[in-house]
Amino acid sequence: MFRFNKLVTLTGVAVTLLASPLAAASNLKVVSTFSIISDFAENVGGNRITLTTLVGPNNDAHTYEPRPSDVTAVKNADLVLANGANFEGFLGRLVQASGSTAEVVELTEGIQLLRNTHDDDHDHSNDQHHNDHHHHKNHKHDDKHGGHTDHHHHHDSHAGGHNHSHGEYDPHAWQSVPNARIYVNNIAEAFCSADPGGCPSYRENAKSYDAKLITLEKELESLVSEIPLDKRTAITSHDAFGYLAQEYGFQFLAPQGASTGSEASAQTVAKLIQQIKQQQASALFVENISNPQLIQQIASETGMKVGGKLYSDALSTEDGDAATYIDMMRHNISTIRDTILNQ
């Protein structure tokens, strides 16, 4: 397949002049598992790639059921971009069913993943620990677990070392901008090795997008700095904001775990309500991918107002508040800030 791509590229000028559909067909065919990765991929790939997104805007990858068209897309792909860390539970079966030989690149590679601390036995003491480092640029790596490269094979008896086989790590790494920069770099490298001819362009695109992420990071830090330290506890329906919490000095509590695939038990919800009352959580948010019912129940039982919608695991549609990653992060942090300051 790549041989074919290169052939077309060699005769590039003639092909482009003769028939643009043929030129388009020479593009790198990329499948991205969900909308946030797709935004990164578009920024890096520009018009050299043809992109198919499996889990679209406002949709939930945790519980996604692939469609027949997904099988075809993966079968025809040159490259599959995935989050990894058990985020896309459907992906292994899909790739196998498609018979695809495309490389599946896990973009969390090189990111220090947080351990998934959410279960009924755990009292969120780690979250509390994170919250102590409210402006923790200098402490950032102190409280992360797992090695730099061996995080997928790290089966030691670390504190809280249950929950091993599935969901050992929190997959929502994109919720911190420094991690997003690693995703983008990984995408550029993956594109470069799949399409060496496009490498200078991929690297240049990645570099200019990276500059935007650096600007975004400063903007977010400035927004967060306006929020009093003792008001940085928030509730969402599932545990999607551990990285955002760590990066920007929040504590997030959630009745559901790191996946939306399991229902929150009545006991867990009752315990959370108790916890909210004790810790005086400052804000309560619904998520774009989750049913708001649970959050509304917590609102009515605690007397808290629902503060708005956060985008956790998917972007919005084009006309929404979070059509790009940059808009999503800005929207999330602004919503958290506005809600807490106006409480």
Ligand SMILES: [Zn+2]
């Ligand atoms: Zn999630």
